[in-house]
Amino acid sequence: MPPENQQKQSYFHNWISVLGIIFSVIWFVIILFLWILDFTAKEKNPYLGVVIYFFLPMLLTFSLVVIPLGAWRERKKRLRGIKVRRFPIIDFNNPHHQQLAYTIWGIVTLFFLFTLVGVYQGYHFTESNEFCGKLCHEVMKPEFVAYSQSPHARVKCVECHIGPGVNWFVRSKLSGTYQVFSVLAKKYPRPIETPVKNLRPAQETCEECHWPRQFYGAVERNHQYYMPDEKNSPWQTRLLIRVGGGVPPYGKEEGIHWHMNIKDKVYYIASDDKRQVIPWIKTVSPDGKERIFVDKTSKFTAANPPDKEMRLMDCMDCHNRPSHVFKSPSVAIDEAMAYGAIDQSLPYIKREAVKALFADYSSQPEAKIKIQQNLENFYQKNYPQEWSEKKENINKAVQSIIQIYGTNFFPEMKVSWKEYPNNIGHWIFPGCFRCHDENHKTEDGTTLSRECNTCHTIIEQGAPDSLEKNAEGLSFRHPEEDESWKEMSCSECHEGK
Ligand code: HEC
Ligand code: HEC
Ligand code: HEC
Numbered sequence: 482m483p484p485e486n487q488q489k490q491s492y493f494h495n496w497i498s499v500l501g502i503i504f505s506v507i508w509f510v511i512i513l514f515l516w517i518l519d520f521t522a523k524e525k526n527p528y529l530g531v532v533i534y535f536f537l538p539m540l541l542t543f544s545l546v547v548i549p550l551g552a553w554r555e556r557k558k559r560l561r562g563i564k565v566r567r568f569p570i571i572d573f574n575n576p577h578h579q580q581l582a583y584t585i586w587g588i589v590t591l592f593f594l595f596t597l598v599g600v601y602q603g604y605h606f607t608e609s610n611e612f613c614g615k616l617c618h619e620v621m622k623p624e625f626v627a628y629s630q631s632p633h634a635r636v637k638c639v640e641c642h643i644g645p646g647v648n649w650f651v652r653s654k655l656s657g658t659y660q661v662f663s664v665l666a667k668k669y670p671r672p673i674e675t676p677v678k679n680l681r682p683a684q685e686t687c688e689e690c691h692w693p694r695q696f697y698g699a700v701e702r703n704h705q706y707y708m709p710d711e712k713n714s715p716w717q718t719r720l721l722i723r724v725g726g727g728v729p730p731y732g733k734e735e736g737i738h739w740h741m742n743i744k745d746k747v748y749y750i751a752s753d754d755k756r757q758v759i760p761w762i763k764t765v766s767p768d769g770k771e772r773i774f775v776d777k778t779s780k781f782t783a784a785n786p787p788d789k790e791m792r793l794m795d796c797m798d799c800h801n802r803p804s805h806v807f808k809s810p811s812v813a814i815d816e817a818m819a820y821g822a823i824d825q826s827l828p829y830i831k832r833e834a835v836k837a838l839f840a841d842y843s844s845q846p847e848a849k850i851k852i853q854q855n856l857e858n859f860y861q862k863n864y865p866q867e868w869s870e871k872k873e874n875i876n877k878a879v880q881s882i883i884q885i886y887g888t889n890f891f892p893e894m895k896v897s898w899k900e901y902p903n904n905i906g907h908w909i910f911p912g913c914f915r916c917h918d919e920n921h922k923t924e925d926g927t928t929l930s931r932e933c934n935t936c937h938t939i940i941e942q943g944a945p946d947s948l949e950k951n952a953e954g955l956s957f958r959h960p961e962e963d964e965s966w967k968e969m970s971c972s973e974c975h976e977g978k
């Protein structure tokens with residue numbers, strides 16, 4: 482039997498339990514500190530959730546479990562009558578003890594402060610774009626690279642993907658936690674699926690910076706194209722796009738930004754996962770009146786919509802690629818030619834460049850080598866004169882094409898424009914024509930018109946030497962003498978290559 486006074490002592494008087502208590506306090510303080518930090522920060526960061534809600538609680542639980550475990554071991558020892566080691570007695574009257582106690586106290590405090598500073602730094606790192614874009618290097622590389630070239634390059638990922646507020650804060654933590662695990666387990670899909678299911682409503686992200694009253698009138702877009710012929714014949718279309726919008730105190734809501742929920746609300750149900758086929762639409766006016774448009778070529782009816790999620794239309798249903806845009810070969814090459822990065826006088830450069838981008842490669846380094854080989858072979862073989870006279874321009878063009886490939890094509894993640902439809906416009910993807918196609922009708926016969934002047938006015942079009950101009954608007958002329966565009970959707974022929 483151990484001495485009397487030891488019998489009376491709590492079983493928690495043992496080193497294991499004491500260490501458990503010390504570490505529990507440390508983990509708890511760090512969790513609290515991080516939580517307050519993250520909660521009060523302006524910008525939210527999803528991945529910290531892994532630390533706050535998973536790793537640290539795991540360590541905390543472990544430390545907590547150790548406390549009774551130590552006590553249990555202690556009890557067994559005492560029952561067996563093993564002599565219990567006592568804690569050292571600290572006597573503050575003893576100068577030696579005093580010094581030792583202060584030194585230990587100082588070291589512990591310093592250690593704690595440094596830990597908190599480290600935690601704070603780590604926290605800021607997880608908030609940065611470097612963390613989102615580079616730490617998950619392979620997974621997010623496509624988005625990160627494309628984003629860096631976009632109008633939103635200075636807007637942080639988290640400002641569109643998370644936004645402020647408590648509810649989404651916790652939700653994003655949880656999904657962020659899941660995402661980190663799927664990356665670690667290499668379970669993520671390639672390409673990452675789009676649309677993003679739990680994206681926050683645009684009112685709380687986009688509208689923090691762009692608000693409906695900011696829009697009015699029209700914006701101008703000038704599109705420069707090059708045909709796939711030997712001369713790369715140029716063609717131009719200048720459009721005034723009726724963005725419209727609404728200034729509620731003064732006037733009516735009109736134009737394209739009419740859909741921004743400023744007056745009527747537009748709901749829709751897509752029948753596919755990428756939201757590219759929309760057979761069923763409902764509008765609700767402020768006085769509660771509903772109208773349902775159904776695609777008359779589909780099997781659905783007003784009362785029998787597809788069995789899928791109903792979405793309230795917001796910014797993302799048109800601007801679904803505001804930041805990480807993956808350009809199609811023809812769009813990217815037209816742009817590079819218009820800016821002079823690719824010499825327009827090289828024969829067939831438009832056609833060949835598009836072909837080079839469109840081919841199948843297994844990785845970016847492979848693409849780099851093959852794009853160069855194929856284009857050089859083409860000019861060497863078919864245009865030996867250009868090859869010798871314009872070698873420098875050919876080389877510059879090749880470098881530009883490789884650069885375009887590097888920022889828009891990511892074979893490692895199976896990412897290119899094809900996987901990520903852009904819903905603005907209707908040229909390469911169905912976009913606006915998902916609804917505005919003359920087939921969507923209400924019961925009383927109202928049709929969503931595809932009439933070419935509903936959304937924009939063409940003010941210039943044609944080849945440079947025969948450019949038509951009219952500020953009042955022109956009727957569309959297709960560069961190929963072919964009238965099929967009147968019946969068919971542009972995207973049925975124009976696939977971006
Ligand atoms: C201007 C707003 C904005 C910014 C900034 C932004 N995104 Fe996005 N992102 C979106 C929208 C909108 C979607 C959803 C597209 C959809 O649902 O159709 C999206 C989708 C994604 C997807 C799903 C796959 C895809 O491409 O559709 C990933 C991954 C992604 N974003 C990563 C990032 C990363 C990493 C950054 C920062 C480097 C970033 N985003 C910055 C708006 C933004
Ligand atoms: C943190 C602020 C911020 C947020 C959030 C934000 N944007 Fe922007 N947006 C900008 C800035 C800055 C520009 C560049 C302004 C310019 O070029 O005139 C811009 C430009 C744009 C443009 C014009 C691009 C062009 O080609 O000229 C569109 C469209 C746009 N944003 C849509 C969106 C959508 C949709 C969202 C939500 C998914 C969003 N923005 C979220 C700040 C923001
Ligand atoms: C019905 C589709 C649609 C919806 C919904 C929509 N937009 Fe747009 N938006 C357009 C089109 C089309 C343009 C002009 C052409 C372009 O950018 O290619 C445009 C232009 C813009 C521009 C650039 C304007 C400029 O002056 O250059 C911004 C910024 C923008 N939208 C933000 C938003 C925001 C924020 C929302 C949600 C509140 C929103 N849009 C909702 C279709 C839409």
Ligand code: HEC
Binds near residue numbers: 747917
């Ligand atoms: C989900 C279906 C849907 C999509 C996608 C869609 N719209 Fe609409 N749009 C509607 C509905 C519904 C109306 C209301 C028609 C009515 O009231 O008769 C409308 C009305 C309009 C109007 C007329 C607004 C007014 O002044 O009364 C314009 C302009 C317009 N859309 C442009 C666009 C553009 C541009 C795009 C593509 C960027 C687009 N829409 C995409 C459903 C859609």
Ligand code: HEC
Binds near residue numbers: 722937957
């Ligand atoms: C529902 C609205 C709507 C209707 C109807 C519509 N357009 Fe457009 N169109 C757009 C929008 C939005 C864009 C993209 C604007 C931009 O960014 O340049 C666009 C872009 C274009 C472009 C430039 C294509 C590009 O991306 O390079 C052409 C050309 C064009 N439209 C022709 C037509 C013709 C021809 C018709 C009639 C058959 C038509 N549009 C009907 C909304 C519409």
Ligand code: HEC
Binds near residue numbers: 716963974
């Ligand atoms: C029946 C197929 C078909 C349809 C439908 C069609 N196009 Fe085309 N389009 C062509 C062909 C073929 C060319 C010739 C150049 C080529 O092969 O890209 C062309 C060329 C163009 C060009 C010149 C630039 C370039 O990249 O070739 C523009 C701009 C264009 N079309 C716009 C449109 C628009 C806008 C619509 C819808 C309103 C449309 N097209 C519908 C077949 C079509």
